Structure formats: C-alpha cells, structure tokens
C-alpha cells in the first residue's frame with residue numbers, strides 16, 4: 045500500500061483513547077472518506093497523519109518512509125502532506141496567486157510562476173488571479189485552498205470537512221471538481237466528513253469511525 049496506517053492509538057488525556065487501534069491502507073490515487081459523528085475522532089486522525097499530534101502507539105508509512113513509529117517522528121513540515129481545513133484558512137492580505145505560491149518559498153521565481161499557472165488552470169480560475177479571498181465566492185475560495193495545498197506536489201492530501209461551509213448546489217459542484225482534480229493529479233486523499241452523501245459521491249472507500257474505532261469499511265462502487 046502507498047500509505048499504511050497501522051494500529052494507531054491516540055489520547056489527549058491520560059487513559060482516554062480518542063483513537064483506538066486505527067488501521068487502514070491507501071493506494072496511490074485513492075480517495076478515502078472518514079465518516080463519523082461529531083466527536084468520533086475524524087479531525088484527530090487527520091492531525092495525527094499530518095504530524096500535529098503524536099500517537100501513543102502505532103505506525104504510519106507513506107511511500108515506504110516511516111512518518112511515525114515508537115522510534116521515529118517526521119516533523120509536519122517535512123511530511124509532504126497537504127491539508128485543507130473547513131474554513132479554507134486563506135491569507136486575506138495575499139491575492140489568489142500569492143496564496144497558491146505560499147508553500148513554494150524555496151522554488152525559483154520562474155518555477156513558482158509555472159506551478160501557479162498550472163494550478164489556476166486546474167481550478168479554472170485563470171482570470172481571477174489578482175483578486176483577494178474576500179472577493180471570491182465560498183466555492184472559489186475552496187478551490188484556491190485546494191490549489192494552495194496541491195502546489196508543493198504533496199504525497200497525500202488531507203481535507204477536514206471541506207464542504208461544510210457550502211450550500212447544497214455548490215457542494216455538489218465542488219465535489220465533482222474535487223474528484224476531477226484528484227483524479228487528474230493521481231493524488232491520494234483522505235477527507236473527513238459527517239455527511240454520507242459527500243462520502244458516497246467521491247470516495248473510493250468509506251471508513252466509518254465511531255468513538256475512535258473504525259467499525260466498518262465500505263467499498264464504494
């Protein structure tokens with residue numbers, strides 16, 4: 045498997061496991077939904093994957109590299125994992141192109157421009173690149189957040205409730221956009237949601253999380 049999540053236990057407070065022996069594998073290019081009620085541990089699992097939290101037990105590898113185990117810990121900024129949050133977290137004082145280029149500090153000016161143009165094309169916002177986040181619709185901001193996360197070419201993308209601020213019609217449209225973009229990039233992606241329709245519409249597989257345990261895995265055909 046491209047990504048292996050093996051028996052992850054996590055607790056914020058002692059003797060109160062929020063994740064309990066969570067295991068799954070993810071293929072390259074696969075989209076996996078984590079579906080669960082509020083408090084089931086979805087965000088925590090994403091935080092552990094991104095390196096913002098350290099598990100008590102368990103191991104995570106990506107493309108053969110151990111990210112965390114009882115002897116290893118790779119810092120979040122070295123993991124090559126992109127993350128998109130519910131509120132998009134775009135920088136309000138930066139325009140679209142600057143937001144997209146934010147994670148490309150180490151690249152040359154020419155490379156930054158090339159990547160940003162590719163990303164703008166991917167999210168179909170070519171003509172709006174000098175606009176600021178507040179001048180965009182929720183759906184457009186969502187696409188910019190996605191482009192910003194994809195620009196550094198991560199190995200995996202994590203999305204935490206990416207559609208929750210969008211109305212029903214826009215949600216449907218953005219789900220299709222996301223699916224197209226992920227497929228085009230052959231990107232492995234895990235997204236947390238409490239909405240079955242979101243999961244059913246775009247995921248290859250759905251993991252049901254209840255009280256920090258994966259209680260069911262459904263292949264989406």
Ligand SMILES: Nc1ncnc2c1ncn2[C@@H]1O[C@H](COP(=O)(O)OP(=O)(O)OP(=O)(O)O)[C@@H](O)[C@H]1O
Nearest residue numbers: 056057062080081082083084085086087088089238
């Ligand atoms: N920083 C923290 N300190 C202590 N407990 C926490 C912390 N963050 C989350 N928790 C607890 O861990 C459990 C899982 O929370 P988590 O945010 O992962 O759930 P979730 O499924 O993402 O919920 P939601 O859909 O509401 O975002 C909850 O019981 C929550 O109260």
